[in-house]
Amino acid sequence: MEYNYKEVEQKWRQFWEDNQTFKTGIDTTKPKYYVLDMFPYPSGAGLHVGHPLGYIASDIIARYKRLKGFNVLHPMGFDSFGLPAEQYAIQTGQHPAITTEENITTYIRQLKQIGFSYDWTKEVRTSDSKYYKWTQWIFMQLFNHYYDKDANKALKITDLVEKFATSGNKSVNAVCDEDTPVFTSEEWNAMSEFDQQSMLLKYRLTYPDESVVNWCPGLGTVLANDEVKDGVSERGGFHVEQKKMKQWAMRITAYADRLIDGLNEVDWSDALKEQQRNWIGRSTGASVKFQVDASTVQENAPEFIEVFTTRVDTIYGVSFMVIAPEHEYVPFLTTPEQKEAVDEYVKWVASRSELDRMSEVKKVSGVFTGSYVINPFNDEKVPIYLADYVLAGYGTGAVMGVPSGDQRDWNFATHFNLPIIPILDTQKDIDKQADNTKEGKYINSGIINGLEYKEATKTLTTYLEEKGIGKGKIQYRLRNAVFSRQRYWGEPVPVYFKDGLPYLIEESELPLDLPVIDKYLPTETGEPPLGRAENWKYKGEYEYELSTMPGWAGSSWYWYRYMDAQNEQEFASQESINYWKAIDLYIGGSEHATGHLLYSRFWNKFLKDLGLVPEEEFAKKLINQGMIQGRSNFVYRLAVSNLKSLAEIKIVYTDIYFSHGYYTQFKNGELSLEKVQELVKSVTDKNLWEGFENPKFDLIDRHVDVNIVNNDILDTNAFKNWREDFANAEFILEDGKYICGVEVEKMSKSKYNVVNPDILVDKVGADTLRLYEMFLGPLEQAKPWNTNGIDGSFRFIKKVWRLFYEDLGNFKVKDEAPTPAELKVLHTAIKKVEEDLERYSFNTVVSTLMICVNDLGSLKCSKKAILQELVILMSPYTPHIAEELWTLLGNEAGTISYASFPKFNPSYLVEANFEYPISINGKVRANISFPTDAIPADIEAGVLANEIVQKWLEGKAPKKVIVVPKRIVNVVM
């Protein structure tokens, strides 16, 4: 009897839904396990085979943990705010909510087909106002808190106000803007409401700030770096410039140290942790103030320029200073002679994105301002340059140039003919390249001459602090996160403006719903789309914030909402948060390494400070799944042409398609016209070259829908039916097949390489798809999608079925006692499956299951005791067929989901004899055979076993014996 996967799978999906098999609640009698997928953005292209990869893995773990007796929370939802729906709205006028709703419906339908054990009653959508009410609520908490460095946590802003009123801000050790002045309580109390509120903004964890954005005047909007290609907008090709704009910011830097320290307590890959550490970029160094040489500068020029350096010890090697081209000091430092050159340079830089500037480090560019600073240590005059490798937003926007110790500075100095001063006696070849060594003794270095690195740094820092011109400082690469977007489809910021200052709306007024607007573009005056909303004023009077929140707002806390998704009083009840606590296993793409995962950790720490959540880190274990790339297929169309003269080229595209092998020959210049003409004759009587003088041909590659290609072989009939212009296609085959070309590209609609899971579920069933996706390779590795091997997984399912049914359709499972050989096969599998799942090696489990089923097939095993355990073992991977077989074995329907995982018994694996492989002098191989009960303990333990070998060599003493557990690796004679 053939296994009818369609019927069986449908039946069990229905069963799970009808019986709410996977609905989870608080159950204190069981240990809890929270396994979560990074929720998807519901794009218009629907779910492709890359999405389920991580979902299948997490589902396997969820099902495995249920078998292990855990109460498992395994939810799914949608990160449904985002740019694509808004772009679509701009193009078509359809409200993003409608687009989003449609896409989510598709996603849910597709997800349900794969048999995930989600508790759908806990679904969340970030664009649902019942959800974003709480995103806005968290924003309000951030606004109402500041970071106290002494308490090392966020505290209420009202506490801060109290402190200001009683003792000013001198004794307050809090994270705030760099330019915050010191004031007394008297001064504070004398301040106007406006000044007090402005001052508090310098402390709040979210605050309005000036930041640089990609401004596109042509579109009247701000663009993501992603939307800018080569200095122009991807959409429309308009000019893009860098512009400063008022934006909400999140004071994530307040948490920088805790974000670094917290990495020690999570089980994430070292690579990912390293990336986060580097992103935060804590560097210890010093800030140094350089006095500006007043003789050449303009009025209002600053007295000092401050730089941050991690190598204060190189200060005597400074031969120039560079400030960012957009630095506010630039106009004051530029001399009249240099003005033209400086203006031109600044203009050029403004046209370049930050990414361009960072990327093209090899090309040195810059311009002299005409002014100088004085090196405080040796009173040397140092020229001030502008260069685009210095970014205004990082540090002080100014750096000191030490060509002998830094390659970029060296390149700059060489380009502008600036001196390169050696500062360490160990530096070599500094006329050819920089040498960044810290070894050796200082030379040409005033007060640190003859000292070594550590002492020198200490001496200099002390000197700086004594003179009040600098201090030891910890600097972070991490910048405060920009939190506004000039977009429509995002959470409105629950803020209104009074007298130019932001105020929160009342909590009771949440959610602040997105207003309805008719067009989704910015306003004519350059305001964000929300500026179009009519009569949208707070209390009918005050202007609301017109920006919306960024994509990451809603995704920075969603795992708590799943715990109690319907709660209208809180973002989740304390009871549920304290039960589920944190995510035990989180699976998602590595592209979120520094975005989502960092912001989420930040918000989680903040919520922890408020006492709302119990854990400092939100995800204990994290696995990054690799990206699935597309694998495009090509057909090769024959084009016939003649080249009479350049003016008279005639090209005719024929309906003849050549198999890939001919294309390869063609590319290598091995395919002659005669050969092509001969091949063409086999499919058509027409002379395609009739009337052509000097005939030529070409093979044109075209993408072909991968869904009508199987194992790179084209389904020629499906191709003819695919599109009208292929209806009359003729094919030049190889070995009777039309073989397509292959290329790895991004998955995209236009390349016809999007493989849709629905089609595969229809063709081979959800179990096969689940099995195959896991079998593809290590979860964490990026790989192109390839459907070629899926038959192997399909065969596995059919083989399992045949363990239960004879060819004639009789159920053959017997209630007999299993043989030792059968038990060995089963228990080998139990051990491997368990071990591999515990280390999240999803692909090797599939091999283990395949070997187990093959072996049981060879043993013609149809014993109930064996098959029952096998079915449980398979159930996380192939739940549908497992459910079916489980009931066929006489168990109650649906109980397999909470059955217990087979217990491994090592005694079934013990052999009577064990062969120890041995090699002598690295070459000759032989085996020593021992009865198992006589295996020497020192071989098991992997220690030297000279005696044993000597005995085996009949008395000859080996020089050296190298033994590893269960193997004598080498005997050196």
Add this chain to the structure above:
RNA sequence: GCCAGGGUGGUGGAACUGGUAGACACGCAGGACUUAAAAUCCUGUGAACGUAAGUUCGUACGGGUUCGAUUCCCGUCCCCGGUACCA
């Protein structure tokens, strides 16, 4: 550029802690069953040489450490992700 990861047969990959490289699967070739096809089952399948036993080479490339390296170290090349407004 910078940060991080990767490169193993015709293909996807396995080898977990430095210990018999290529498990498992796809594909291919041959065979069995069949009127035939499909399905299924069996055998072979890294390369070179050899009738064979076997020998040599072989984990991107070049070096190093080690009795022993796909694994550790140094250098080079190539591919993928991130690079702060894609999500």
